[in-house]
Amino acid sequence: MGRYAIRRILQMIPVFFGTTFLIYALMFALPGDPVRNLTIGKQTNPVYLEYIREQFNLNQPFIIQYLDYLKGILTLDFGKTFNGTPVLEIFQQRWPVSVTLALTAFGLEVLFGIGFGIWAALRKGKVFDHLSLTGTLIVVAVPVFVLGYVAQWVFGVKLGWVAPAGIQDGWPKSYIVPAAVLASLSLAYALRLTRQSLLEAFNSDYVRTAKAKGLPPGTVLRKYSLRNSLIPVVTFLGADLATLMGGAVITEGIFNIPGIGQQLYQSIRLHESVVVVGIVTVLVIIYLFANLIVDLLYGVLDPRIRYE
Amino acid sequence: MTPPLLRVDDLHVQFSTRDGIVRAVNGMTFDLNEGETIAILGESGSGKSVTAQAIMGILDPEVASIPSGSITFRGEELVGLPERKHRKLRGTDIAMIFQDALSALNPVICVGDQVAEMFRVHAGASRKSAKQQAIEVMGHVGIPAAAQRYGDYPHQFSGGMRQRIMIAMMIALKPAVLIADEPTTALDVTVQAQIMELLKELQRETGTGLILITHDLGVVASVAERIVVMYSGRVMEQGDVDAMYARPANPYTIGLLDSIPRLDARIGRLPAIPGLPPNLLNTPSGCPFHVRCTRAEDTCRVDPVPPLVEVGPAHKSACWFAEEVYAHGK
Numbered sequence A: 001m002g003r004y005a006i007r008r009i010l011q012m013i014p015v016f017f018g019t020t021f022l023i024y025a026l027m028f029a030l031p032g033d034p035v036r037n038l039t040i041g042k043q044t045n046p047v048y049l050e051y052i053r054e055q056f057n058l059n060q061p062f063i064i065q066y067l068d069y070l071k072g073i074l075t076l077d078f079g080k081t082f083n084g085t086p087v088l089e090i091f092q093q094r095w096p097v098s099v100t101l102a103l104t105a106f107g108l109e110v111l112f113g114i115g116f117g118i119w120a121a122l123r124k125g126k127v128f129d130h131l132s133l134t135g136t137l138i139v140v141a142v143p144v145f146v147l148g149y150v151a152q153w154v155f156g157v158k159l160g161w162v163a164p165a166g167i168q169d170g171w172p173k174s175y176i177v178p179a180a181v182l183a184s185l186s187l188a189y190a191l192r193l194t195r196q197s198l199l200e201a202f203n204s205d206y207v208r209t210a211k212a213k214g215l216p217p218g219t220v221l222r223k224y225s226l227r228n229s230l231i232p233v234v235t236f237l238g239a240d241l242a243t244l245m246g247g248a249v250i251t252e253g254i255f256n257i258p259g260i261g262q263q264l265y266q267s268i269r270l271h272e273s274v275v276v277v278g279i280v281t282v283l284v285i286i287y288l289f290a291n292l293i294v295d296l297l298y299g300v301l302d303p304r305i306r307y308e
Numbered sequence B: 001m002t003p004p005l006l007r008v009d010d011l012h013v014q015f016s017t018r019d020g021i022v023r024a025v026n027g028m029t030f031d032l033n034e035g036e037t038i039a040i041l042g043e044s045g046s047g048k049s050v051t052a053q054a055i056m057g058i059l060d061p062e063v064a065s066i067p068s069g070s071i072t073f074r075g076e077e078l079v080g081l082p083e084r085k086h087r088k089l090r091g092t093d094i095a096m097i098f099q100d101a102l103s104a105l106n107p108v109i110c111v112g113d114q115v116a117e118m119f120r121v122h123a124g125a126s127r128k129s130a131k132q133q134a135i136e137v138m139g140h141v142g143i144p145a146a147a148q149r150y151g152d153y154p155h156q157f158s159g160g161m162r163q164r165i166m167i168a169m170m171i172a173l174k175p176a177v178l179i180a181d182e183p184t185t186a187l188d189v190t191v192q193a194q195i196m197e198l199l200k201e202l203q204r205e206t207g208t209g210l211i212l213i214t215h216d217l218g219v220v221a222s223v224a225e226r227i228v229v230m231y232s233g234r235v236m237e238q239g240d241v242d243a244m245y246a247r248p249a250n251p252y253t254i255g256l257l258d259s260i261p262r263l264d265a266r267i268g269r270l271p272a273i274p275g276l277p278p279n280l281l282n283t284p285s286g287c288p289f290h291v292r293c294t295r296a297e298d299t300c301r302v303d304p305v306p307p308l309v310e311v312g313p314a315h316k317s318a319c320w321f322a323e324e325v326y327a328h329g330k
């Protein structure tokens, strides 16, 4: 397992170069001149514009720019934005916000996705089961931003339980509604997955054996039904944690949360390649690590999995 | 007179399904005495497994019900027994071995713990002593190096070894009744013989009453003392093995015996008697076998169902022509 993990980590190196290159190239290919965009509608000295281009290497051919950027990264210098803020500083401000949001969402997802999934399976065909199936269907069908605006209006404006936007009230008050919106889709999937695989486990041969052994119902549920049916759920949740980090663009936009998603959106508009590439690369790395952890976890949960 | 170890009397089991009510067991009746082996024989769908599950009390209460009949264990009624009490009997007094040990064992718990669980849950043994006892039974059922293999998982064993683990688990607490539902069907021919041998040996040792559910007529002759032939959830014939092989008293039994392949008597499933097994959603009137019976006459096609009548010592058949069939021999 150790060797397997090391091999997987080594495999991330080409992925790292590939992603940074690709994103950098995409940013380079975006139409428009980043410097001119920056100064639209302002009277600017052409010498100053030239100075900026010089400063940010923008006159060099693409590949030189890219290599220069890579060189910086290897010395933990992620570059600067056009207005001179180091990207690292932006990261230090923005990432904690997004991570907090994502982890809160993840917590809700685990708690309610699994919890309600189990409950629905135990009450199959009863009121709660039907409610949860209908509820999750709605969540899956309605676009996230609609859900987001509705939640914002209901909890932030109408009921006034939380501020409708911003993070001035800190955790958990400012985060709970956006996190719920961010989690909603995955929560719905997790609930359905839990319910489904638990129902399958209830009908499995090994659960029948457990009953034939005369084990108490609680033991049958925990050690037989749940233990087996949560394997796919855990895998899904693990992979989803990384998605939550990156998926926050819309939610952060609606609730005006100064996280990485919002930054990404702004930076793409401003053609700030260094910021965009930095953010996307970190997201990709998080994703790769989350997947590795899921794969390793899978092996711990299911002894039938072999790493070779 | 002391009651038999296990008595199943006029048992009915039905399932409510989307298509209607499936009458899977319709008046199953038999006795099992201490230390005795009986074989329940019948084509697929005749209600053998459902009968076993009713005895174990593991029918799904959401769909299955027992509208009438009784199952008594040492005189105690099991039908309608509160689940808590029934559970106490399971695994300790009445245990059951399933056909496919790969799917019947929990894939994510090591086999040793699955055996040890019996001692922990039912006998309140400590972790350590449960483990010790589990290793003992595992060794006893012929698992080599049981102590080393304690922590292995089901998928790491061969089919035969897995079935031995299943057996170890179910005989761990020396049950008085052991039901083996086609315990060897999923196994290779040579392994089948070994497993049957093991079951027989364990049974002799502990004096367990064994109910062997099987399609394999070859196995029946060598292991069981009595046979119950089932069709459409009913008993068609029952009696001592030798008597029934020599002089069957029911056309259905004759059909089954004739269908033993001559060259290889151990082929898994019985080749079918011409015609389909009955549709349990809509059972025919009269004798359930009349649609396929070569001997059927008009009386067979109308109710009532022929009752079980005695044709010889402890030998009964449910056929209007039982005496005649019996008299003609095979």
Ligand SMILES: Nc1ncnc2c1ncn2[C@@H]1O[C@H](COP(=O)(O)OP(=O)(O)OP(=O)(O)O)[C@@H](O)[C@H]1O
Residues within 6 Å of the ligand: B015, B017, B022, B024, B042, B043, B044, B045, B046, B047, B048, B049, B050, B051, B060, B063, B280
């Ligand atoms: N949970 C259930 N719901 C509906 N019908 C069921 C259920 N379990 C069993 N049955 C029906 O009961 C009938 C008898 O099934 P059973 O499993 O007892 O047959 P069997 O004699 O064991 O056959 P086999 O040799 O194939 O194992 C079948 O027709 C089956 O469709």
Ligand code: SF4
Residues within 6 Å of the ligand: B250, B251, B252, B287, B288, B289, B290, B291, B293, B294, B295, B296, B297, B300, B306, B318, B319, B320, B321
């Ligand atoms: S009662 Fe009639 S149909 Fe039924 S087995 Fe006997 S002869 Fe055949």
Ligand SMILES: [Mg+2]
Residues within 6 Å of the ligand: B048, B049, B050, B181
């Ligand atoms: Mg069966």
